Amino acid sequence: KQRANPSHLTVHDADFRQAEKDWHTFVEKMTETLSEIDDTVPELPVKECVFRIYRDVRFSSDPTPYKPFFSAAWSRAGRKSPYAHYYVQIGPTGKGDSFVGGGLWCPEAAATAAMRRAIDRDSARLKGVLADEAMRKHFLGGTKTDAKALKAFVEGNKSNALKTKPKGYDGDHPDIELLRLRNYTVGKKIPSEELLGEDGAKRVAELLATLKPMITYCNSVVMPDEAEGEEEDESGDDEDGDEEEASD
Numbered sequence: 508k509q510r511a512n513p514s515h516l517t518v519h520d521a522d523f524r525q526a527e528k529d530w531h532t533f534v535e536k537m538t539e540t541l542s543e544i545d546d547t548v549p550e551l552p553v554k555e556c557v558f559r560i561y562r563d564v565r566f567s568s569d570p571t572p573y574k575p576f577f578s579a580a581w582s583r584a585g586r587k588s589p590y591a592h593y594y595v596q597i598g599p600t601g602k603g604d605s606f607v608g609g610g611l612w613c614p615e616a617a618a619t620a621a622m623r624r625a626i627d628r629d630s631a632r633l634k635g636v637l638a639d640e641a642m643r644k645h646f647l648g649g650t651k652t653d654a655k656a657l658k659a660f661v662e663g664n665k666s667n668a669l670k671t672k673p674k675g676y677d678g679d680h681p682d683i684e685l686l687r688l689r690n691y692t693v694g695k696k697i698p699s700e701e702l703l704g705e706d707g708a709k710r711v712a713e714l715l716a717t718l719k720p721m722i723t724y725c726n727s728v729v730m731p732d733e734a735e736g737e738e739e740d741e742s743g744d745d746e747d748g749d750e751e752e753a754s755d
Contacts, residue, residue, distance in 0.1 A: 530557070534557055538551065538553070540712045544716045545719050547723075548581050551581075555585035556580060556585065556586055558577075558579065558580070575604055576596050576605070577598075578596040579595055580594045583726070589614070589615065590729075591609065591729070592611075592722075594608050595711055597699060597702050598699050604699060605698065605701070606694055606696050606697065607695055607714040608692055608693055608695065609694075609718040609722055610690070610718075612692050613689070614690075614729065621728050622691055622728055626682055630681075633685070633691075634657060636721050638653050642656075642693070642717055642720070643656050645695055645717050646695050661685065661688065663693060663694065664688045665688075667690060673686055693718070693721060
């Protein structure tokens, strides 16, 4: 791949710099829009939202040095915070690399434990978010029933889910599929042409607005007021039997 070759990027440095400038302008405008959609998201500097294109290949079998897309994430405290995030990824046209999504991706053990406690005590809250008509239409494959929406959510987060029951929960728990999860996200692949077109920003804003209930729910669970905190086991990745390792 030419884009995997460092010298290729050097030769096309001017093109890359212009594309990066356009991307930063897009992120800046989207930050303003998102702060209107969700008033818990501040208007942070672009650098607090965008990801670098350089890949860490030290422990990867893929030697590609660069990501073939631009990406950014927004939360209450920037892309590096423990809060739930809104995420946008835009790649070159014809490559299928564009994506809009959000939620909690690979949260720390304490956050995973908190999500499991919330699901155990009142799974109806999360299921209610997934049952939203717009959520189903845009992020859960247009599913028509609660059961299918839930199944689509579990399928979308199964990459690093536990294979058995998490520690402290019964294997026959009615929400065992949710309790096994270690990601809590929804996302949608979109043709790059659609996001790079005239109405691209409007389309992204529409999708981000649909994500707000999911972001609000996750944050209410993993980052509640300190007065509501409880001293409980925070080993969120433990399961009975051999511990499963997350997929790369």
